Amino acid sequence: MENEFKKVMSERTDQELIKIVTVERERYNPTAIEAADLEIEKRNIDTAEFEKIKEKATVDKEQKQKVDSNVVGSGTRFINFLIDFFVWLVLASLIIFIIGLFVPVITENQGILTLLVYILFFGSFIGYYAIMEIKFQKTVGKFVTKTKVVTMNGEKPENGEIIARTFCRLIPFDRLSFLVVKNGIHDFLSKTKVVKDTAE
Incomplete structure (x- = not known):
């Protein structure tokens, strides 16, 4: 046979x-x-x-x-999320406040003002995660939990991989994916993982 x-x-x-x-x-x-x-x-x-x-x-x-x-578990990832969400919210609020000092608030332009606020919110979100992870391989949350972002084989991700990872965070239900698996949607799509930072 x-x-x-x-x-x-x-x-x-x-x-x-x-x-x-x-x-x-x-x-x-x-x-x-x-x-x-x-x-x-x-x-x-x-x-x-x-x-x-x-x-x-x-x-x-x-x-x-x-x-x-x-690879770190869902609990650590949740702590990272809470810390980073708080840091980003403070950062976004500061940016909006500072820009608000220079842009006159005119009631007739409420639509433009709302659009500007949305752009600043999303821009600060993308900027926070992308800049921190490109520069340090970690965000403030990851500094606190002593974790970092790596590729599947443990190397430092390329800038493009971090940017893809950051935009994938905007996918609906991305945060909920960590309740089911260790590596969520934005990890899977960008081929990255969050691991313990053994260098620290």
Whole structure:
């Protein structure tokens, strides 16, 4: 009887095959491993390349496990949210107050004034999270709870990833997603995590 995994393994890249028969071996059943071994033999993959890919995959796996073991729970995330919400509210109120001193309040322009207040509120929200996390990998809340934002493999996120993360916070029900999973919607979409800051 022909191995049912033969076709599947023939479609995998060399790197994927090597990962399957080495660092991910325990995740596959023996028949799949046999098909992967046969495909590796058939392709005559260089053993030097094999060792290099195996080594990199092992390091990546260990790094991911280390990051996953440091991911903080919903309680810490909620504390971060409360602190950051308060800080942002104070910041937004100060900005609106200062701008209000320079912009005359004319009753006929209530619509424009309301629009300006909304722009300042959202602008300060985006600015607070984006600037803090780009510069420090943390907000005031994360400083207090000794946590920080990292990529899936534990590295410092790129500016674009932080900006995407910040805008994803505006998605309705994003805050509620932490009641169900450790990584909420804005983490999932920006491929980031919040972990304990072991450097502190």
